[in-house]
Amino acid sequence: MSSLVILILIIAGFALLSYFGHSINKTAGNIAVFAAAVLIPLYWFTRVDFSETVSFTISGFQMELGYNMYGKLFSLIVMILSPLALIYALGYMKDSKRTGTFYFSFLFSILGMTGILMSRDFISLFIFWEIMTWSSYLLVIFLGKDVEKTGIRYMVFSALGAYAMFMAIVIIHRNTGSMMLNDYFNAFGNFSTGTKFLTGILLMFGFALKSAVMPVHVWAPGAYSNTPMAYTSVFSGALSKMGVYGLGFVVINLFAHANLHFAGTILAWLGAVTAVLATFSAIFQDDAKKLLAYSSIAQLGYIVTGIGIGTELSIFAGLYLAVLHAAFKGVLFMAAGAVERQAGSTDMTEVTGLIRKMPLTFFASLVAIIALAGVPPLGGFVGKWMLYESLINNGNFLMVIMIFLSSTAAFLYSYKFLFGLFLGQEEPEFENVKEASPLMTIPMLLLSVFLMITGSFPGIVFKYIAEGMTDLGFHDVNWQMSVLTNAWGDSVNLQHVTLSIGVVFVVFLIFLTWKGYKKTYYVSTKDISSSGEVIKPEDNMTYSTDFYKPFERVLHPILKRKIEKYYDEFGEGIGALFDFMRRIYTGNGQTYAFYVIVFLVILLVFSKNIFGY
Amino acid sequence: MTDPVYFIAIPLLTAFLLPLFGKIYKPLIGIIPGLVFAFTAYISFDLYFNLEPGKPVIVQMAGWAPPWGINLVFGEFSGLIVSLITFLAFLVWVYSYNFKKVGFDNSKKYFTLLMLMVAGSIGVVLTGDIFNMFVFLEITAISSYGLTAFYKGRDSAEAAFKFLLIGSLSSTFILLAILLLYKQTGTLNMAEIAIKSQAIDPKIKSIIAILFFVGFGIEAEMFPLNGWVPDAYSQAPGPVAASFASILAKSGIYALIRVFYTVLDVEGIFNLLLTAGLLTIIFAEFTAMRQTRLRRMLAYSSIGQMGLIMVAFSFNTKAGVFAGLFLMFNHAVIKTLLFLASGFLTYSTKQKKIRDLDGFGKIMPFTSLMFGLGAFAIVGLPPFSGFWGKLNMLTATADSNLYLVIALILVVAVVEIIYYFKVIGRLYFRERHEDVNIQKPTWNAVLAMSILALVIIGVGLYPDFITDYLAKATNELFDKAGYIKHVLPSLSLN
């Protein structure tokens, strides 16, 4: 049997195994999950043959599975992030109920993603897409919070996206008679203009929805923050990347086969708008999970912009950011989860001062935040740099400004996250908080290490991206281990950067610490100078509510009307309409009989038009 | 031992004798119908799988060749539907075998009515005579009235009365149409009518078509003729509602298809069917979304599915018919599962409201799982069988260049997702606050539901289990000349 099919079967098998294991007892289930976390990536890395293809015909539709390098790149994200998240989940979900369902859905969503990335035809793509969607839906409503609102919203939007794709798929099938991706791309040039637009835009809509692009992002904040954090890292890190994956190949192939650049430009614009608005929203969140959720949307906005621009460098940047985003958002959601589990909440107005209680979590978050903010010398900078350069090279100055605005504003929420949870006053109610278990911290730290390495040697990721881009039609993509170059030949040498920053850092570290730090002693955060007043221990000196109030005042005109409101009102209106419609069923049998006669008469009267005799 | 006549004769014989068996030994009343269902299922499969390609089994009644005698046609199309009906009927029996314990006694009448309804539906599907079809339709209808009003208390009589009222109108119209047809052609045999109908004055033919359309449309749950459906489905016991969805509605739509594909050649009817189907989908699904009672919601959803099937058949293309058959299969299997599961879910709640189901996932894990599975399948999520139906449906729609219809179907599918997932959310992800005394599913109900679930998953994972048969059935339906040739070897389509 083909290794691809075996891979799918292994994941499905582990899903069932974990489910039944957990229904027997917790230990058995956990062993199964751990085995899954180890064996699935092991199999993928060692046994899966990436050149293999499996094709079969079902229900008259030809289907084919097989990796290409582009899919492999995204698979890499899935196969590295998911096992880490699974291991993290073993710690995170230790005391939860219904863990069987959790791991079952978790593994099934991995199956969905794996399948998407090896699909070479629309049908299997769609099947796996839907599997991914419903399994993630189960996880979104897993905690039972907001089932109606968030859960339904997620499902509705996912369904809208998926069905847009579905519609595109059947139209493609009608026009090409085939379901293969390649046939579509090759035949694209011969389509009529309407079909080009319809299929292209529908596909883009479907994928863009999963990557939470602005007008259709409203599912994301709730879904990301309601899901158990163990899964959210995968949700935001890997699952939303499936949208990016799709956008990538659709946009590129459409560009290559028909000059539809403006579609990409629109997409890029939407991405930029998303980035700005989502960042603004993130700034004013008080729940760390919500903050991260909005931040994810914003980050995906960058990625979508990169993909939408469609130049070599911008796609390179988009893909690189996608990889990095998976890593740092993975860490951050895991950290938020760790805080939630250890301190009981992620509300930044309540939780405070955990840095000394949870140093490892803090360290991982710090690294991730630096990467997220794009500050050198960590990996995030590399992506940001490439994105800016590609935009500037392309002359999209407004977009550059928007992205800049977004990433500058991102410092605000980055800081808020760290400050809100870890820094600030150390309140007595969090006296007994302990560091999370190693099962949770180790995955975070591993990802942090990855982020640090990519700061100087992004080439380890570039390698795969360059391979992947050959499948998008960009052959001979230049990359170097640690030198970034833009289209105008300007470059940044990351080794120099890291080296100089490192040297300066070490020099001053020695200067400051030598004969210094050791001799000082720790004093409580209540022991601060406060305009000459003495602070009593019970005084609440935490400043965390309305953290960016002035900024909120500035942005009030933009943010006062949320997009969600429009959707809600739309939903209510539709509901009222439906309520009106169902009055047709009055409950009176005579009325129904009346309908029958009316229907009959209408048909009789219009029989000439209907039958055309 | 395999003659299509047995489909009718054996259930009727048993129905007549059942009261006597009841006098001998009470449980026989439950067991004998089961044997009959098993037997019909066996012969339908036996006949169906031994069918020679392109050669339907045709039996004549009373030794008279078709135009003069009544004939039964067990072809690839009708055979498929009959097999489906008998299979599901058997499962419904398995499910309700000792349903007595959980709600209704008087099982003598229940099984008799159920058996006759099944026999009637099979008759509708098999018969080659238009008036005979009417007779069987009436058998189906009257037994359905009885089954609807079966439960005492509640509002079952109200539901049944509405059903009867509309059903009577339906039979009036069908009878009128048959009379007009007879007047125009002088025959009642469908094959012969098919030949002769070409000569009918188009104006009269259109009136006949409209009368048939309205008459069968009532049975096929077409909007705006479906006022009876939600009431009947919600008031009848779970297995009855299941058999309505899987058997009654199927025979209605079969009649519609048979008449318009084989008997009358009126082109315009397909656009009408398309319009009616779309209206049905829209009104049913949108109404379903605002339902607070589980069974009523399922009923509206069922109407919506029927609308979808009508749309599929309205394309008048092979792809459309194939998709329609696939949808019929899905609807029959999945809706049956949903209704069967809902029978136990709503048993313990007074109001039968959806919000009473909070946290049932933990209390009734198996039933809830079955319901969830059914919901996943019916909204067309892979890897369940519903997906393939929807896929084929949409490709067929696209092949007919009806892009707007695709969009509409998909929007409606989103609505479907909303209301089904609301229920799932309540079942699984809500905490239960007050205690209920629940009815655990009996072993036979578990068996029936498991089989259905296995079919759903099996077909979902590998749809080619059934696609060949569907394709064959499609070809047969389109082979009008072949049908006439087999039924009336001496005549042919000119």
Added chain:
Amino acid sequence: MEGIGYKILGALLTTLLAFTVGMFYAGFRRKIIARIQNRVGPPVYQNFLDVLKLLSKKTSVNHGIMQHLAPLWLITMSVSTLMFIPVLKDGLFFTNLNFSGDLIFLLYIMVFGPLGMALGAGQTGNPNSAIGVSRGLTQMVGFEIPWIMAIVALMIQYKTTSVTGLLDIQSQNGTWMMFSSPLAFIAALLAMPGMFRYAPFDIVGAPAELASGPISEFGGKYLSTMMTSGSIFAFVKLTLYVDLFMGGASNLIELVIKTFALYMYPVLWGAVSPRFRTEQAVRYFWGWPLFFGFAALIYAAF
């Protein structure tokens, strides 16, 4: 590898230069403001004395590791930024690592320090630090936008993203960019006071009224480091402006003249200004400066 010794020497010399010049500039500022306010004011070298005094003090308490790292972070940023800016147009010493970085990189590394500082201030637990940080970051969003617009305008107009490249273009054309791209220059200039956080944008530190806040939680070595860093950073910013808009400098004298002239602009403006509230500041930056930025971009693009 042969130039490595020179490089290190050059780096040290540059740092020293930046430190000295920055310190003197700060001294001048204190003096000028004092004179405007009709005071005598401290001597110009007062800042040197302050730093020396602070260095000799011993810190005995801390609030944790982040507080310890904050000044370090700040100075690392200042010095590293300096490393990537061509202080002089060419020459052996004051050009540093300018070939390894470009403008985007510079923009980013320049926020590295404040962020670290903010983290350190956060750990002290002093609510005033948090307030200060929140104001500072908000204001940063304000002034960064016109400033970036100006820079992007330059980059798009001259099709290079490195400082060196822009310098070369200026010397080739023989004209300064403040003349060839006046709109960008105006936008950048209008954003500049925000970057220096002098009045009217000094609500961040609120040095006059608050006897607490970030500064008050740091003492001794830490405070001296922060002061050092501040003066270096002031020099860095000025140099960058000079490089971008005023054709750079080919020798130290020219550099000092140009930077000092530029420096007088925020200082003098600040000396006569009251204070903006945070949101007022942001609104200010998103008013005319933004307009000029846009104009510059449009001018550059078309």
Added chain:
Amino acid sequence: MQAFLTYSIYGTALFLMLLGLYAVLMKKNLIKIVIGLSVADSGLHLLFVAVGYINGGTAPIFSPAVAGTGTVMTDPVPQALVLTAIVIGFGVTAVALALVVRLYRKHNTTNIDEIKNLKW
């Protein structure tokens, strides 16, 4: 004459049928509705018989008197059909009446407007 017969006979039968339908649609009393259904059925049955008539035909019975004389006979098929239809109509009416009994017991009224517990 032929045309008059055609119109009057078919017209009468149809009128009867539609009269029944009128009762079904207008009358509020359940019993009257059931009666309406019966009347409609009767009209339909009349139509059947009317369609089967052939000018100058006798009953289709080969009694010794007519056997072998070649007399024109009316069409027996509609007559056979109408037999079936009558029986079916009877069955439906019986069930309908039983339902009316049930409804009356529960709602204590036979007004159809008051029997709508199931709606929407």
Added chain:
Amino acid sequence: MKNVIIISLLGVTAYYLLSAFVSIPFGEDFINGVKDFYLNKSPEDLKVANVVTSIVVNFRGFDTLGEVTVLFLASTALGSILYRRRSSHTALNPQRTAPQASTLVQAGAKVIFPFTVLLGAYVFIHGHLTPGGGFQGGAIIATGFLLMLISYRKFFVEHNVLTWIEALAGTSFVVIGLAGLVYADNHNFLENFLPAGELNDLLSGGIIGIIYIAVGFKVGAEITGILDTLLTIKEAGLDPEEN
């Protein structure tokens, strides 16, 4: 207002239907129908004088089976609809509360009843010879029972016997039909396998007469049962449980 709407709707319907029906004038023979075949074959092959009977029982016997089933169904459905739990009524001694009929009616009914039944039996036994048949005869028999039921409050039909008659009659119809599969020439359901006899003989038409007798019994028993059920239940008054 509603009146007008409905009348106009029905008027439109009437217009269209009439226009369809008048296309072939009343009484005109239409060609090429199946009726000629029936008119030929019935006296020749089946030796049945009444062509309607031969159509009902033989040519379209399958319909008739359905018809019988409909009746059976109606009585079953009626039973299930009007069924009530044992506790709520006295199954052994059902009571009818209607006032006693007058003596005249009672005496008359007593006289007419046996003749009515006899007439019914005659009608279905001669179904293949004369206008009439199983349904008609059964209905006549049931009329006799109805007469008795409304005349005498204490006249009860033995449901057990009815059940037996129904079951055996229905069964014999199907069994005779099935026998055709075995014994008849073409091995068809409901095919005649008995000698046809002579036209206009009582013993003619093979199985047709037998089936019609079975149908007569069944119809009589079923209609009687239905009437009895309706009468009994209706007069038992309101069921407190159902309110």
